[in-house]
Amino acid sequence: MTMKYRWLTLVFAIFLAQGCASVAVDRAKDLSAAGIAYSDATVAVVEVAMDAHVDNDSLAQIASVPRPPVSSEAQERRAAKLEELDASLVTSLQLYNRLKHSLFAVRGYFAALQALANGSQADATGQAVQGLAGQVSALNAALEGASAKPLISEAQVKALGGLAKVVAAQVHGAKLAAALERDAPVIGRALILQESVLKIAGDDIRTYMRDTNDQLFLKRVKAPYQKGEYGSDWANDRRVYLKVRAFGAVSDQLDVAAMASSKMQLIWQRILSGSYSTAEIAASLMEVQELLDAVASLKTATEAAE
Numbered sequence: 129m130t131m132k133y134r135w136l137t138l139v140f141a142i143f144l145a146q147g148c149a150s151v152a153v154d155r156a157k158d159l160s161a162a163g164i165a166y167s168d169a170t171v172a173v174v175e176v177a178m179d180a181h182v183d184n185d186s187l188a189q190i191a192s193v194p195r196p197p198v199s200s201e202a203q204e205r206r207a208a209k210l211e212e213l214d215a216s217l218v219t220s221l222q223l224y225n226r227l228k229h230s231l232f233a234v235r236g237y238f239a240a241l242q243a244l245a246n247g248s249q250a251d252a253t254g255q256a257v258q259g260l261a262g263q264v265s266a267l268n269a270a271l272e273g274a275s276a277k278p279l280i281s282e283a284q285v286k287a288l289g290g291l292a293k294v295v296a297a298q299v300h301g302a303k304l305a306a307a308l309e310r311d312a313p314v315i316g317r318a319l320i321l322q323e324s325v326l327k328i329a330g331d332d333i334r335t336y337m338r339d340t341n342d343q344l345f346l347k348r349v350k351a352p353y354q355k356g357e358y359g360s361d362w363a364n365d366r367r368v369y370l371k372v373r374a375f376g377a378v379s380d381q382l383d384v385a386a387m388a389s390s391k392m393q394l395i396w397q398r399i400l401s402g403s404y405s406t407a408e409i410a411a412s413l414m415e416v417q418e419l420l421d422a423v424a425s426l427k428t429a430t431e432a433a434e
Contacts, residue, residue: 159241159245159399160238160239160241160242162238162395162404162408162409163234163241163392164235164238164239165409165413166388166389166392166409167231167232167235168235169385169388169416169420170322170385170388170389170416171228171232173326173333173416173419173420174224174227174228174231174326174329174385175228176329176333176420176423177224177328177329177330177332177333178221178224179336180333180335180336180337180423181217181220181221181224181332181336182217183340184335184336184339185217187339187340187343189213194206222274223275223328224325224329226267226270226271226274227271227322227325227329229267229270230267230322233260233263233318234315234318234319234322236260237260237261237264240253240256240257241257241307243256244257244304244307245300245304254303257311258307258311261307261310261311261314261315264314264315264318265317272321275324275325279320279324280317280320280321280324284320287316288313288316288320291312291316292308292309292310292312294312294397294400295309295312295401296401308399308400312396312400316393316397319389319393319396322389323386323389323390323393326385326389327383329386330382330383330385333382333419333423334376334382337372337375337376337382337423338376340426340427340430341372341373341426344365344372344429344430345373348369349362349365349369365429368426368428368429371422371425372422372425375419375422382419384412384415384416385416385419387412387415388409388412391408391409391412392409392412394408395409
């Protein structure tokens with residue numbers, strides 16, 4: 129081969145390498161986007177669920193206020209009952225707090241993975257990714273330990289064992305691929321656990337929205353209309369009531385956070401294989417935002433009524 133053709137072959141090889149690198153860099157720019165957006169949106173849902181869980185119990189206690197006078201013996205019994213109720217609520221809130229910490233750690237992991245995907249050769253970057261994966265693993269154990277029932281099935285455990293085999297090293301490059309192979313089951317497990325707890329959160333939010341919306345209807349919509357005592361505020365309250373009622377009538381809409389977590393599990397597998405698209409999680413997160421908006425409008429309406 130002449131020097132000219134050797135040079136052309138070298139240039140062509142460099143061009144191909146740069147082209148592949150360009151594709152890899154373009155993918156790398158979006159690697160963390162889905163994980164960070166998912167974590168941020170889901171943390172907001174967890175905050176709503178925590179409030180809903182406590183408010184559900186408080187509303188039940190308000191509905192059962194005893195008629196005065198309350199004897200000293202009854203007061204002692206009620207004090208003991210309150211301590212028992214509060215202890216149960218604290219246990220549930222601790223589970224939600226662990227879920228939040230898990231989401232924060234997964235968010236941090238994806239952000240660090242982004243730096244590694246962008247081509248950072250600093251040892252500190254690789255160590256940060258490994259350290260965050262270790263933190264996610266520890267939080268997985270804490271999340272499972274805080275639940276009264278299993279959060280992950282044997283079939284899911286078995287599937288996690290095969291995630292590392294999905295990693296497409298030729299797409300990611302050696303350094304990133306090594307991190308993904310090491311961490312694939314850890315992040316996968318975190319996402320499954322998060323989905324399980326988010327299903328519980330969906331139940332808490334569902335109960336809160338149903339009961340609070342019913343009270344809004346009775347006190348701020350039905351009663352004023354029956355008495356003929358209503359104005360522009362009544363129109364606002366009625367609109368909120370009907371929109372929340374319509375939203376809650378579609379049960380799947382109240383499970384959007386768990387569904388987003390399920391979607392994120394599929395995206396994680398595609399990230400590993402190098403075939404992911406950040407657009408895949410967008411629709412799920414828009415539905416999560418609709419849930420947050422519905423809860424916020426209901427809370428604003430009920431606070432204005434007080």
